[in-house]
Amino acid sequence: MNEQLTENKSIYLQISEMIETDILREILLEEEQVPSTNELAKQYTINPATAAKGINLLVDEGILYKKRGIGMFVAAGAREKILSKRRRAFLETELSRLLEEAGRLGITKEELIDMIREKAQ
Amino acid sequence: MKLVCNDLVKTYGHKNAVDHVSLTLEQGKIYGLIGRNGAGKTTLLSMLTAQNPATSGTVTLDGEPVWENRRALDHLCFSRELNVSQENGVGAIKVKEYLRLASYYYPGWDSQLAKRLVELFDLPVKKKLMKLSKGMLSMVTIVVALASKAAFTILDEPVAGLDVVARENFYKLLLEEYAATGRTFVISTHIIEEAADVLEEVIILHQGKILTVANTQELVDSARYVSGRAEDVDAAVEGLTVCHSETMGRSKGATVFLKPGEQIRPGCDVTVQPINLQKVFVAMCGEEAH
Amino acid sequence: MARGYRFWFRYLWQTVAVGAAAAAVMFLLTGVGINIRWVQISGVLAGLPYYLVLGSAIALTMICFTTHLVYFPLVLSLGSTRREAFLGFLLYRLGTVVVTTALCLALLLPTATGETWQLLPVWVLILLFSCSLGSLMGLSYQKLKFLGILMMVVLFALVGGCVGFFLAGGEAQIFVDLFAALGRYVVIGGILWLLSAALDLALTHLALKHREVKL
Incomplete structure (x- = not known):
């Protein structure tokens, strides 16, 4: 989660790709919690709605899943x-x-x- | 809660500084108001918060007129740019005193937060406002805006005079406060690029009129810069909304906005590049330079 | 509701403090001149209320003037309603007059005579006049700068003249006589003040309604 954002691509796509890359590199492990939208928003100084859009993209693809009241987790097989x-x-x-x-x-x-x-x- | 203005006009002499503006600001969003110098940003924001009377039109908060309405004003904070170079004497007020006066008027004033921010920014509270640098004055307005805890908080050029590190810190503080409270923020600025990622919605004001109100990401995502041989570019963008174009010899560059479902015609030998909010803004508002 | 008026109460106490300070300065300045003639301490003390009235009158004039230029836009920018600003300004002025008069009375009680009580309306009138005058000056300064400046110059010349008179060793008794003479025209003064106050309130109300905030 320490890559820099560029201007050449939508921010929310960059956020989801960054999380994917971290999962590929096993920086984020399966069944592990990922940073919240607010944490991401503050880290990259972006609107939380944009961060949420990136995360939701991964939820739709079954790469992340939501634990109610706790946060987002990396799905098994992600x-x-x-x-x-x-x-x-x-x-x-x-x-x-x-x-x-x-x-x-x-x-x-x-x-x-x-x-x-x-x-x- | 909703802050709505309808057909708002402000006339100075024969000129409409704000020209029939209708706008709805919803709770829980960060809005950016961008426009060139003299576009009418401050005038519009002044009328939204009943600081200046409108020539015509209405401003309401949840259906209630904002003008002379204490209940509505309790939810609004418009932290103006402090201009103490003028001979009007606000500059003679000390920072501490200014913050104290602000605390009188905002019912939700968070003195803990104000204190924390003053320490964070290292503000000289015992100095008079006129002794402060431009950046320091911006920080004072930021302290007032954040500590006011008003549901609708408007900041006029909050980053003017701040260096790049302070600007970054401001946006982080803003996001922190936003995440914690879900207050609505409206930020007027002409330092666009840094603000772009923070703003959920962007309002572009040009010569007193609203050019567009859009989701920032969607607006930027819909814009493309197409360049190549002039004929190829014309063919590629035919039928699309071309906002701005420039030619140089045989080559041409055009800024286009794609509506949902539209695309640059495939098969043309052109370069298609994404553009950032600043360039979108220049394409939309920079016309009269030609 | 009271929240919208806290600002003005704060300035009430500050004005009284400024007025007292101005009185103290005049007292010290003139004390130098008086010492030669008025040896008795009680006589000097008896003059103190006069200084307090004059000091407060100057402070009130100045702050009422500044209100139009600084405080109105300031409080409006912080979310005051125009009604709160108007009423607050009114309460602030009446409050200052009442507090100053009460202070004068307290200073006078030990040496009060029948004549002193007759002077009371004069003091009150002077204070009330400064309120309307200061405010009218502020209003005219905003609309027609030169008129405001002219009024200010005349006022300062008057005040400067008084101080100069004292410093030159003039008899303070003249002021006591002057106050007494004014006492005879209290009714006319009262009517004049009512007129100026009515004009001021109407103009202030109108100005506030159209006031634009520029800081």
């Missing part, structure tokens, strides 16, 4: 869910962006695959 979601996103966004830029630069598919192989070694 890490798995985030991993598969990020993999899908990687395929859809990152790879298409890569292909688009490759197309603009006139790099063929075969060349691209070779470049990836070379770089990965």
Whole structure:
């Protein structure tokens, strides 16, 4: 929870992604409480409603769940869910962006695959 | 509780400083009132709190007129910018005295909080207001606003003269108080970018008129800056709400607002970038510069 | 309800204090001149109420003047209603007159004679006049700056003249005589004051209604 906010993306998306990243890195463990909207609001000097929107996004996806009167907790299996979601996103966004830029630069598919192989070694 | 103004007008000479403004402020939100110098921010806020009479129109709190109404005024606090350079003598009042006078008028005055804030800001309570720096005067107005505990608290340019650390501290204090009490805050400012993330709703005032009242995040999320070859940009934004555009040789940049369901036409070779509240504001209010 | 008036009561005590301080200053200043002629302490003490009236009159004039310029916008900016400001100002002035008069009476009781009691209406009138005059000056200063300044200059010249007169070793007895002479015109003075007060209240009421807060 110590990343910096940027201007390039909606704040609430950044909040939810930050929590996801912390879960992936096991900074936040499953069945553990996450910071409250007010704590997040104060930490990042953002409106609590915005922080709540980010948290609710994760609740809708089943990554966080609410314990009445206590707060928000990381759901069991949250890490798995985030991993598969990020993999899908990687395929859809990152790879298409890569292909688009490759197309603009006139790099063929075969060349691209070779470049990836070379770089990965 | 709701603070509502209806068709509010303030005329100075032949000019409408506030021009037929209707607005509803709900309990439990942080509003930002942004506008250029002379847009009518202070005049509007003065009328909302019955500090200045309106030329026409009404202001009500829960249906009751605010004007000359002690019950309504008990829920309102408009902590004005203190301008002690003028020859009017408020500057001769000591900080301590000013805070004491404020405590007389606000029924919910929290003297503990006032004391804590005075210590936090390191305010020289024994000094006269006119001996204080611009930043210190802003801090005095912040102390009054927060300690008043009024359900609707309005701050006029609270961060003017504050350095970046003090500004950050102010917003943190504000959020702390907001989280603890759910009071409504209205903050007028022209230092927009830092305030943007704190403001739930933003009210843009331009030449006495309200340009927009919107959820800050939704407004910023709906705005895009599209740039590229002029023809491509025109094709990409065709049929969309273009607010502001600029050209340079063959290239063009345009600020557009997407309504729900709309999108920049795909397949055009253009760069689409998100923009921040400050740029949204400039796109909306910076027109006459051309 | 009382909350809206606390401000004005605070200023009541402060005005009395300022008036007493002004009286003390005049007393000390003139004491130098008087000592030569008035050797008896009791005679000097008998003059004290006169100083108190004059001191309070100056303080009242100044504060009533300032009220229009500073205190009205100040209390309105802190959420006072205009009605509270109007009534508070009125109560503050009447209160100050009553307290000052009571103080004078207390000082006079030990040496009071029949003549002294006849002076009472004069004192009260002087104090009441300062209230209306100060307020009218404040009002005119706001609308027509030069008129307010002119009134202030005349007033200060009068006060300065008095102090100068004392310092030059003038007979304090002249003031006692002057007060006594004024006593003969109490009724006319009263009517004049009523007129000025009515004018002041009407104008103050009107000004408050349209008053805009600028700090």
